[in-house]
Amino acid sequence: MNDVVAAVDVGGTTMKGGFVARDGTIHGFERRPTPRAEGPDRVIAAVSGFVADLTRPRAGVRPLAVGLAVPGLVTARHAVFSAAFGWRDVPAASFFGDVELPAALGHDVRSAGEAELAYGEGGRGVQDVLYLPIGTGIAGAVVLSGALYGGAGGWAGQVGHIPVWPDGVACGCGQRGCLGAYASGRAVAERYGVERAEEVVRLAAQGDVRARAVWGEAVEALALALATYTLVADPALIVLGGGVALAGDALVVPLRERLAGRLAFRAAPEVRVSRLGAMAGLMGAGLLGWRALSGVQGSG
Incomplete structure (x- = not known):
């Protein structure tokens, strides 16, 4: 299963993750708690760990890129502000760590809206x-x-x-x-x-x-x-x-x-x-991943 991207949708209570195909099909769905009560740094570490786990090579799955959707005010390079987590100006690199794949950070609801436009x-x-x-x-x-x-x-x-x-x-x-x-x-x-x-x-x-x-x-x-x-x-x-x-x-x-x-x-x-139900955000994070891959391919 190589024609997929890794995707993570961060919510105030839970994080959803998995692999998303071009048609929006989700494979290997996983849910983890968002440790919001433990403070902003702990949430960043949990998100980074989830991303790392999904992008780590495993039998039968090789994602081509990764998309991450988080709440708050978001740019391509920063999670500028999130009242839910107490974030201010968190660099995208803090979430992606040492991941060596094309990656994109986006707003959770806007990404879900894109999924609604594309699939819903x-x-x-x-x-x-x-x-x-x-x-x-x-x-x-x-x-x-x-x-x-x-x-x-x-x-x-x-x-x-x-x-x-x-x-x-x-x-x-x-x-x-x-x-x-x-x-x-x-x-x-x-x-x-x-x-x-x-x-x-x-x-x-x-x-x-x-x-x-x-x-x-x-x-x-x-x-x-x-x-x-x-x-x-x-x-x-x-x-x-x-x-x-x-x-x-x-x-x-x-x-x-x-x-x-x-x-x-x-x-x-x-x-x-x-x-699309509760999966819209994850499907939107997948669209972020596909866009990151297209951007890399387009510049080459």
């Missing part, structure tokens, strides 16, 4: 799309006229920090009332007092009053933020991804209703769940 719903003739993974945190990949839009400084798509209730609960970014403080997987779980948001969804479906309140507030926060985004950017389609989107109809049905209710004078955009 966003690639089916829709030119203006918001791809919104809802996991440990929330950020969006903005697609305008068929192309990803990063903004003037690379900050476009920070939907998770739209203040839905300006005097609300504190967010890790330093603001109050951010969408992510109510609707991210971590926030939903913490506000109820369990480890995973899926447990809150299950309890809400069983009629638990407090779980229904926490989940209802999360859906309302999403509706408020997406109404704001819709009025500014006018997307034809909003694609939900990440672990929280696995709630399916428990999320999408009330969200569609509440979003429509927040847009009195215009129709709401279509809202769907990504068919």
Whole structure:
């Protein structure tokens, strides 16, 4: 299996890794915990170790390049800032170590958005799309006229920090009332007092009053933020991804209703769940790897 690249997608709770073929097929999938609680240096070491393990020669697998997707503000050469991990200006070389393969560093959500364009719903003739993974945190990949839009400084798509209730609960970014403080997987779980948001969804479906309140507030926060985004950017389609989107109809049905209710004078955009599921980020990291390989080949 030589026609693959190594790929790692770093999330706030877990890291996903494996080998990605040109058509997006994932081989040798592996999941490891992200040691966020142990500090930024420990996370960097864990990411570097994962990359090294995947690129090390092994029987039957010889990756051609490596792609790494991480959260925060990212350039090709630095992880400039990540509130999730406390990173500031971490050089790409810190993640790739002594790896002697073409390598590329990219933003996790933007990379997942590229995968959505290449393999998912966003690639089916829709030119203006918001791809919104809802996991440990929330950020969006903005697609305008068929192309990803990063903004003037690379900050476009920070939907998770739209203040839905300006005097609300504190967010890790330093603001109050951010969408992510109510609707991210971590926030939903913490506000109820369990480890995973899926447990809150299950309890809400069983009629638990407090779980229904926490989940209802999360859906309302999403509706408020997406109404704001819709009025500014006018997307034809909003694609939900990440672990929280696995709630399916428990999320999408009330969200569609509440979003429509927040847009009195215009129709709401279509809202769907990504068919790529939680693998979009890893597939996007694979695209980074293929791009790194093409760049090397193109310069030769």
